[in-house]
Amino acid sequence: MELRHLRYFVAVVEEQSFTKAAEKLFIAQPPLSRQIQNLENELGIQLFERGSRPLQTTQAGQFFYQHAVKLLSNAEEIKAMTKRVGTTDRVMRMGFVASLLYGLLPRITYLFRQQQPNLKVELIEMSTKDQIQALKEGRIDVGFGRLRISDAAVRRVLLREEPLMVAVHSSHPFSNKTEGVYLAEIAEENMFFYPTTSKPNFSTQMQSIFSEHGLEPRYSKEVREIQLALGLVAAGEGICVVPDSARTIQFPHLKYIPLLDADAFSPIFLATRNLDESEDIHALFDCIYQIYDLEAIKYDRAGF
Template sequence: MDIHPRVLRYFLVVAEELHFRRAAERLYITGPALSQQIRHLERELGFEVLRRTSRSVDLTDKGAELVPLARAVVDASDTLSAWAARADQGTTRIRIGFMATGAGELTQGILNATSANLPLLDVHLKHLEWGDQTRALLENRVDVVFTREPVRADDLRCTVVLSEHRVVVLPSSHPLANRSTVTFREIAEETFLPSETGSQEWIDYWLVNPRPDGSAARTGPSISTVEEMLEQCAAGTGIAITAESVPHFYAHPGVRFVVVEDLAPTRVLLCARSDNSDPTVRKFEQLVEDIAHR
């Protein structure tokens, strides 16, 4: 049996998303290519790990058992990669962490420019959860990370990549759902969905907590992914604040995204450890900075 950790990484993303298109978007590969990799995995194992219908994707019993085993292999592979990077000071590989929409509308432009300007650079993309962005960087699991403010900049070197509006995610039946903009006062009394992960500073930022009058946000169920946010909002259990680029990457028929006109914009940063002097990382930072300025 010869199963590459990359294939197990693909399986884990599909297991999280339970949706091939969304998983393919996260992995920056095509849907057919992802399906082919999963079929290869199942042939190697000798059994199905996913149950597919025209409407849904679910884990089989053996697929559910595979999840922790696959995660252990992927984590071990990442640890080995980190060791190799430390051992080889002349590495031409870069591990890029990203969350949700990455660098927003600039993501593909940055990846294309990296391929064109640094053709020998081996780019590894690693999707991170909301609470894992800077932690992955400080634990040397990634070399750089695209993250959103607020970020504790201690021991980090950060480059501003872009700035965009914050938007409120409303159920499509909400009275304000068909507006192009709202003020925060109009939604302040709603129930908000707090992040299940991340620092308290991060959670409070997206809850806009405390409010200007000193009151605390009324909160509903916790969420840990964009998909959970969309489903909870569509179900009417609460609303959420997110970034303007999110609807360009994630769609849901049951929600609407409305600009909150009086909230300060949210910024995407590219961060590296301040003690990282690897010339490969420096070149990538400069390339991103040039694109951001343009």
């Protein structure tokens, strides 16, 4: 059995047609049919329900499909990682969501560069969702994000849970509640969510927190990015929920107050490929925990 046989089989399953699969693979249909028949002969089982329209797998075929997809994914990971290992100039490409630049990511990256002078570090802004695909395709090596997105080919490590704040105008009644407010108190306010990138994103994460409390913001609007949301808050247009690190963004008349609900936090994850146990990944985790120690931030050290 060769990888090409797995690719042929997966294409037929996903297209539910030998004809469409052959077009996708840029081969003629008769050779494709023979390859699938040879695969069935080698396995000694029938993979497809003959005569079904559209084409359907047998129970054994569905089992084989699920594992074939994993094997092909692992093969692509190995190929990408091998290319990286064989590259003369070592490079680590780090995907990140923009809001993390207001927190500790710049310090972590700077320390990492100082401790790894022979490693070229590239920062690439992308959503958490896009990071998963980029990891699998070898376009980045690690991803820093805020969403819980599961994928069998990706290992996700929770670094910490960042408290959430409410940004308000200094004339707003909430600005005097320095101890903080609850989600139930702000649900009736004009509220800005961000960003407007493809979902899921931070906006959907915040709306989910409201939903889990049986709440729904009465007046809400999505805007492009966090700076725009906070600029509108500073103009007295409404309020916005942001991570604690966003307090470094300052506008006149802009105030930040804590959210008091127990689950009012935004998780920060680091994602890597499952098979990647490189020394560079270990070194990056060491830098992260060094910074956390300096800032007295609680964390559970990952098993890297």
